Amino acid sequence: MKPLVVLTLGIDAQAHAALERHARVLVLPDTSLDTIRRAVAQAHAVMVRAPLPDDVFECGPGLLGAVRHGAGVDMIPVAAATAAGVPVANVPGVNASTVAEYVVGQMLQWSRRLARVDQTLRREGWASARAQADAGRDLCGRTLGIVGAGAIGAALARAAGLGLGMTVLGHRRSPGELPAPMQRASLDEVIEQSDFLALSCPLTVHTQGLIGARELARMKAGAVLVNVSRGAVVVQADLVDALARGHLGGAVLDVYEAQPLPADSPLLGFDHVLLTPHMAGITADSMRRMGLLAVSQTLDLLAGRRPPHLVNPEVWPHRRRSPFTTNPEPA
DSSP: OOOEEEESSOOOHHHHHHHHTTSEEEEOSOOOHHHHHHHHTTOSEEEESSOOOTTHHHHOTTOOOEEESSSOOTTSOHHHHHHHTOOEEOOTTTTHHHHHHHHHHHHHHHHHTHHHHHHHHHHHOHHHHHHGGGGOOOOTTOEEEEEOOSHHHHHHHIIIIIIHOOEEEEEOSSOSOOOTTOEEOOHHHHHHHOSEEEEOOOOOTTTTTOBOHHHHHHSOTTOEEEEOSOGGGBOHHHHHHHHHHTOSSEEEESOOSSSSOOTTOGGGGOTTEEEOSSOTTOOHHHHHHHHHHHHHHHHHHHTTOOOTTBSOGGGGGGOOOOTTOSSOOOO
């Protein structure tokens, strides 16, 4: 019998078809924790696009692996997976250019007030819309600060620095050179010197609440915060306060403290904030790339092969053994 793979949400059609050639595939009807618990009880692998319950690996005694359809693994209780002997893999960097394009597009949108100009032209006519051009700003010559200099940060630095003529400062916890044209700076220097402060770091114990009242107060007056990492990296109440007081020029937000964004969120009341529903890394192209790589790594795990992007390598010698191969890779 083929192994059973649970998908918390659907994936690209081409990737789905590739997976179905080798496995039975179950797409969950909803992403409630109880639904996930019930589904994994008989599953051999789970592909993750929604948060898993903390006890998921206790509920799925036959799970041979969990694969994140994306880079950040905060949706997976990795420590619990390791304790249970379950390898976890992800697909890092696959949608880095997609997220970088989103950030550049939103910076241009914010600087040139394009959405507002479009609406004014439709409602009030040419003269009223054209009058708003004088409030626009160039990106060339301004400073972009990037917190999180991984694949997304590197792609964004190239696009903004080489493509738009921006000065690019970068900060990350690990030592070493940053990819050109990013210039290494301390977190405080990046915060204080940036006209646009872009957050592209993973959510960890070190980055949760990283940007709060102190950091927002240290940003330049009129600067713009851009968050494409995770909502919890920013203390949202402090951001709302900074926006209300007029210290920040605005914000570009794709992720939030609670998702979906509640209908009564105060963020919806600011006209100098651009909001999107956690879609910075999603296009038809990026979904295909992520899906195909996630499928490839899922099939590796089912066959007892070590996937190229193993998040918890310490588990490999102690992993649950696959019954779907007669030639398992040695520990």
